[in-house]
Amino acid sequence: MLKTRVITALILLPIVLVALFAFPNWAWDIFTLAIALVSCWEWSRFCQFSVGGKWVYFGFSLLISAVIFFAYLDNRLVDFRQLAIIALGISSLFWFLAAPLWLAKLWRPDSRVVAALAGWIVVFPTWLAFLVLHDLSPWVFLSFAFIVWVADVFAYFVGKAIGKHKLAPSISPGKTIQGALGGLAGVVLYYFVWKLLAERSVAQGLVWATELLSHGAWLLAFFLTLGVLSVIGDLFESWMKRGAGMKDSSGLLPGHGGFLDRIDALTSTLPVAALYVLLMPVR
Secondary structure (H helix, E strand, O other), X not given: OHHHHHHHXXXXXXXXXHHHHHOOHHHHHHXXXXXXXXXXXXXXXXXXXXXXXXXXXXXXXXXXXXXXXXXXXXOOOOOHHHHHHHHHHHHHHHHHHHHHHHHHOOOOOOOHHHHHHHHHHHHHHHHHHHHHHXXXXXXXXXXXXXXXXXXXXXXHHHHHHHOOOXXXXXXXXXXXXXXXXXXXXXXXXXXXXXXXXXXXXXXXXOHHHHHHHOOOHXXXXXXXXXXXXXXXXXXXXXXXXXXXXXXXXXXXXXXXXXXXHHHHHHXXXXXXXXXXXXXXXXX
């Protein structure tokens, strides 16, 4: 399993990096749209739709993605920035208010419609965040995405070393409180490393770094907030899988599960990060 996981990661990483740094904006849009649509298909499995229901859900997902895609290409159809702010705002409210309550109550939606709507709230603002952050700079995208990856790595190793108290045993038995705190400690460490690198970028005249650094201590607090949200996103996807009796969202990525299994924590963090930079612009 570990060998398969490593091989898949070694194949995927160069593809993602080439797309992130070499693709023009429209190509990045299509590349990440594919990820969003596959994620919608995986989410339809959580909803336990019939085969026909999955196709209907996917069809509506295509329609939503078409509106976003053409708004991104041509603001005369729909103002993309306003659309993004509205969608990212709804997503932020979901992750700050609805998802924590959902998890605290261990709620399983009886209505498949509610579960389906939750999927679109999870997936499409994440896609919008991919577009917004990439347009600012691939480095802005990575700056926020690394928060998730650092928190996950630190949580794993700290949890393995000293984890004793379960964080959410009914949802994800392997996660511990000590691991989660270790993840947040990793985010603090990452912030100071990121700050040093960003200061070098400022010296090179990169405006996005200047703008983000100007937020000062607020940015550290925001990094920590995203670290907390990454745990919520991870737990939420785990809870939806558990409700559907699934171990992985799909088997499309050997050793890793599905696309949602790889972006679960990004779905709760990147939309909030994108809303942050839209309302506090990186010019």
